[in-house]
Amino acid sequence: xxxxxxxxxxxxxxxxxxxxxxxxxxxxxxxxxxxxxxxxxxxxxxxxxxxxxxxxxxxxxxxxxxxxxxxxxxxxxxxxxxxxxxxxxxxxxxxxxxxxxxxxxxxxxxxxxxxxxxxxxxxxxxxxxxxxxxxxxxxxxxxxxxxxxxxxxxxxxxxxxxxxxxxxxxxxxxxxxxxxxxxxxxxxxxxxxxxxxxxxxxxxxxxxxxxxxxxxxxxxxxxxxxxxxxxxxxxxxxxxxxxxxxxxxxxxxxxxxxxxxxxxxxxxxxxxxxxxxxxxxxxxxxxxxxxxxxxxxxxxxxxxxxxxxxxxxxxxxxxxxxxxxxxxxxxxxxxxxxxxxxxxxxxxxxxxxxxxxxxxxxxxxxxxxxxxxxxxxxxxxxxxxxxxxxxxxx
Numbered sequence: 001x002x003x004x005x006x007x008x009x010x011x012x013x014x015x016x017x018x019x020x021x022x023x024x025x026x027x028x029x030x031x032x033x034x035x036x037x038x039x040x041x042x043x044x045x046x047x048x049x050x051x052x053x054x055x056x057x058x059x060x061x062x063x064x065x066x067x068x069x070x071x072x073x074x075x076x077x078x079x080x081x082x083x084x085x086x087x088x089x090x091x092x093x094x095x096x097x098x099x100x101x102x103x104x105x106x107x108x109x110x111x112x113x114x115x116x117x118x119x120x121x122x123x124x125x126x127x128x129x130x131x132x133x134x135x136x137x138x139x140x141x142x143x144x145x146x147x148x149x150x151x152x153x154x155x156x157x158x159x160x161x162x163x164x165x166x167x168x169x170x171x172x173x174x175x176x177x178x179x180x181x182x183x184x185x186x187x188x189x190x191x192x193x194x195x196x197x198x199x200x201x202x203x204x205x206x207x208x209x210x211x212x213x214x215x216x217x218x219x220x221x222x223x224x225x226x227x228x229x230x231x232x233x234x235x236x237x238x239x240x241x242x243x244x245x246x247x248x249x250x251x252x253x254x255x256x257x258x259x260x261x262x263x264x265x266x267x268x269x270x271x272x273x274x275x276x277x278x279x280x281x282x283x284x285x286x287x288x289x290x291x292x293x294x295x296x297x298x299x300x301x302x303x304x305x306x307x308x309x310x311x312x313x314x315x316x317x318x319x320x321x322x323x324x325x326x327x328x329x330x331x332x333x334x335x336x337x338x339x340x341x342x343x344x345x346x347x348x349x350x351x352x353x354x355x356x357x358x359x360x361x362x363x364x365x366x367x368x369x370x371x372x373x374x375x376x377x378x379x380x381x382x383x384x385x386x387x388x389x390x391x392x393x394x
Contacts (some may be wrong), residue, residue, distance in 0.1 A: 032049060102117075133285040138164055141269055152241060158210050159173065162270060166203070170261050187200055189201075199305045262278065284304075
């Protein structure tokens with residue numbers, strides 16, 4: 001038997017990929033990512049932008065073939081993104097995740113043997129509290145927009161009010177159709193939202209009145225403006241009115257683009273509030289309003305369309321329990337946030353949160369001195385017997 005017959009045959013994928021560069025493989029991955037993995041258009045577009053920056057970096061470093069890239073190159077690329085392009089660590093981690101997906105695909109297709117992006121560590125990020133508008137700021141914004149009577153001003157008023165009272169994402173606002181809104185029943189349906197999930201929301205009477213006026217008077221005039229020819233049937237609730245512009249990618253009478261909504265909210269809300277506002281802040285403001293009105297975490301989770309249990313980081317303390325004036329309010333707030341009730345360490349006797357917070361300062365430290373801190377905490381029953389705890393607290 002010849003030596004050629006004994007040698008293992010080269011994988012067909014390697015033969016096909018022979019001579020193909022990263023610039024040739026990235027479009028193939030994006031098509032596979034969209035049609036096989038069924039990722040959304042926004043996700044594919046974001047990955048394409050990340051790969052465009054990576055291909056530019058590889059061209060400057062003279063890296064053409066995928067097997068030439070090592071984990072050192074990718075780590076240097078992440079640092080280059082932050083240093084030269086001003087990318088934040090969160091965005092740099094997104095670039096790293098895109099490269100991991102690309103090389104996982106290449107390993108799966110037997111084009112490369114290793115995934116260098118898997119050997120790179122995720123960058124540490126800062127856990128910032130999300131920005132939101134307080135209820136007085138929301139009311140101030142709505143009052144200012146309600147006085148703007150032109151067609152575009154009243155459309156902006158309806159759009160901002162929908163974002164504040166329903167918590168829709170920017171893409172969900174743009175894709176909202178007339179068939180999804182039932183003002184008589186007070187229901188609004190989100191179809192094919194983030195993660196291909198549907199959900200149904202309540203339309204409060206205040207928002208129903210705003211939308212009813214907009215749909216009856218403003219929207220027909222915007223769709224029928226004689227600027228250019230528009231389709232006979234436009235299903236979208238919020239439509240574009242300008243035929244051209246830098247960020248207006250769709251013709252008049254069609255759905256607003258996500259970037260158009262961003263510019264719209266920035267133009268209408270920032271002069272009233274006096275600080276930067278983006279569309280997702282309206283969603284955070286909706287969650288804050290729900291939490292302040294006593295809604296539970298399960299209700300907020302379903303209204304926002306979150307898959308996992310959320311923590312209301314964008315909510316603020318209710319005025320009824322602010323400052324710790326009522327330990328019962330603090331107790332209920334801790335229970336509403338999903339934390340277990342605080343118990344005594346020795347006999348597990350439940351104590352109110354407010355008394356737990358002040359006990360070291362007023363009772364143990366002030367009345368009994370450092371001796372108690374050395375021996376540890378006594379039980380609540382012993383402290384009550386000594387007259388240091390009110391009898392009504394157990």
